[in-house]
Amino acid sequence: MGTPLGDFIRAKRDSIQPQSLGLPDRGRRRSPGLRRQDLASWADISVEYLTRIEQGRDRNPSPTVVNALADALRLDHSERNHLRYLAKITGDECAVHIRPVPPSRRVRPTVLDTLRLLEPGIAIVANRLGDVLAHTSSFRLVTGGTGLLDPAHPNLNRYVFTDPRARAFFVDWDDVADEQTFDLWQAPSLENLEWLTGELSPIAGSEFTHRLKRHVVPRRGILRLNHPAGHQLRLRRETLELPAEAQQLVVFLPADDQTAEVVDQLQRQSHGRLRSIS
Incomplete structure (x- = not known):
């Protein structure tokens, strides 16, 4: 049985063209990308040890080995952080039995007060x-008619992977899907991650599970939305971490004058109040 760490290393190895590292082209091969032998040589570890890590038979590589693999794979800053995080949770999986549980839905009162100030x-x-967990009235205006906020407990992953309307709403659906699955690896806890993936995998299918194992580090560019009223919105995102609760405050800002005008028009047509979802 594989591990998140092994999946990520294998996915990155498969994505690297040997020529980009100055290695010779060895012709057609059954597997794409960099050979295990080449990666092991660059990281100064044995092929057998690399195989054990990728296959999940060794779940506790030392920080030195993890850093050597990051160097050999030419990982950027975000990818290095993700590799270290996967190494940590892979080791934690060996130490404890995971009991899937949903995360707390409580939002701190002062965070709700901050959200109100953003109206x-x-x-x-x-x-x-x-x-x-909570949103401003304008978020409801921007997503109105898309089905995103219809459930009693809205969840972006369920919406993206199980609601057909999501593919029409998100112009760059593939990028959004990659973002959502990548963020799952930063779940509040392993128990929470197992809870959601265990619930979502059977209904979302291979589209979800394949992306989850790819570990594509998203670039998070402009978010483009097709509003049901016929407008296309372009939004920049500013994310503020709330580490004590393992939550985020995400602010969406118009990326151009046309989007700002559409949002202003939607706000004039409907005046609402903050709604907190518990």
Whole structure:
């Protein structure tokens, strides 16, 4: 049985063209990317040891080995942080039995007060599992008619992977899907991650599980939305971490004048109040 750490290393190895590292082209091979032998040589470890890590038979590589693999794979800053995080949780999986549990949905009162101060801006409080825990009235205006906020407990991952309307709403659906699955690895706890993936995998299918194992570090560019009224919105995102609760305050800012005008028009047409979802 594989591990998140092994999956990530294997995915990155498969994505690297040997020529980009100055290695010779060895012709057609059954597997794409960099050979295990080449990566092991660059990281100064044995092929057997690398195989054990990738296959999940060794779940506790030392920090020195993890850093050597990061160097050999030419990982950028975000990817290095992700590799170290996966090494940590892979080791934790060996130490404890994971009992899947849902995360707390409580939002600290002072965070809700902060959200109110952001009205009439577009903002939400969410966790890494994609639960939308609270939002401003303008967020409801921007997402109105898309189905995102229809459930009693809205969740971005469920919406993206199980609601057909999501593919029409998110112009760059593939990028959003990569972002959502990547963020799951930063779930409040392993128990929470197991809870959501265990619930979502059977209904979301391979589209979800394949992305979850790819570990693509998202670039998080402009978020483009097709509003049901016929407008396309372009939004920049500013994310403020709330580490004590493992939550995030995300503010969506118009990326151009046209988007700002559409949002202003939506706000004039409907005046709402903050809604906190518990």
